Amino acid sequence: MVLLHVKRGDESQFLLQAPGSIELEELTVQVARVYNGRLKVQRLCSEMEELAEHGVFLPPNMQGLTDDQIEELKLKDEWGEKCVPSGGAVFKKDDIGRRNGQAPNEKMKQVLRKTIEEAKAIISKKQVEAGVCVTMEMVKDALDQLRGAVMIVYPMGLPPYDPIRMEFENKEDLSGTQAGLNVIKESEAQLWWAAKELRRTKKLSDYVGKNEKTKIIAKIQQRLEENDDDACLNSPWADNTALKRHFHGVKDIKWRPR
Template sequence: MVILHVKRGDKSIFLYETQLNTLVRDIIANIIVIYNGRLKVERICSEMESLALHGTMLPPNMIGLTDEQIEELKLVDEWGDRCIPSGGFIFNKDIYGRRNGKQPLTNMQELIKKTIADAKALIASKELIAKNECLTQKQIQQAISLLKGCCTIIYPMKLPPHDVIRMEFDNIEDLSGTHASLEVIEPQLAQLWFSGKEMDPDQKLSTYLGRNDKCKVIVKLQKKSEGAPSREAVISEESRKELMLLAYKKQEEWKKLEQNDDDDYLNSPWADNNQMKRSFQGIRGNISWKP
């Protein structure tokens, strides 16, 4: 099996396991599903943190309005009255005007926090890469199922249809005009680069890696419009820091040498004219013969 260390720019994303006889096109398709799935989990986790603080989302026509404007326009959050968290709620106003302020009780908040932590652990980049563990579509689905199950426990009647969390679960999210839309990569626009060259989707992986089916290589995920990615650094970040530290120590040593007097060497033992005489007499150190 071949391990692909997938990077986006200089950032490590995850490890992906595949075979040499697999088409690059199929590899790209699977990597994109995992990559976009990770982004979905992160978006849901972010919104569920807001859910734990301020309850469900307001209808689109009420978002961003002040209480006075809502009252003047006679707008009503009908879904807010239907979707009450299990056990009741505490009112905690959302200063951004996105959610209705019906915060779940403390025990439900703790459930949300724990579920978010468990979901993030399933897709954690640094931890999985450090353990040399590959990320799979199954883990992405497990993370989404955990988050969905948590919401079902707290809101058995389901979240409002306009809540972005429910829209994410139903795969009907609208990311247009958001920063998240820039992160998502459409499958038809995805490219894989290896060793500074774009990998041809119609070629097999063995075209680039040869017959070594037990290797681990770095590949970079790009959009077609982004061009070639930056090359990998010749040395690692840790090695670079060690070299910089060594250079700094050398520089400090040279500074100290420059500050010394030119005749400072005369105080050294090897510059003593009487050293040889004393060595023949068996005398060590400076001895005064005067009383």
């Protein structure tokens, strides 16, 4: 099996094994899935830390409002009344105003925190140093553990607009966010090795040879859209000398010996 040390830019991400005979179409999608899956676990861990501290997400029309504003507008957090953590809630105000402040008790908090740490360890970049390859099965295992912890603490489920529930249901909206920019579309993913693009129409062995003990550093990126910069540079308005000739009344004069 060829060992791929996957990076994005110069930043180490994870190790992955694949046979040299694998089609690069399949490998590129596989790498992109693991890469994006790890990002999903990271996003969930981040939101679940907030869930443990401040309870469930407020309805979008109540976020960022003061208690007085909520009262004045007669807004009601109906889902918040249903989504009470197991063992009862402990109030801890969310200063950002995203969550309702009805936090789980200490015991339930620990259920969430312990699971978060375990999930983070599964997809950690430290796995590279330890020589552990990350598979999609491991990513799914981390997601299942996180889902299970949320179900223990909130057996009734979370509000449909809570980003944790949306992530579990693959309905997350990352448009306009930094998190969204980090995601690489599977169809637009590219792998590079030794300054060469590993083209999807070929096999891995076409680039690295038949040695199954090869180790390579493969960089993943999203395919850049073709731009028309070169076409623009060839336009008459981009030609400085053409502009000068225009002002001097000289145009397309060809010099040749008499």
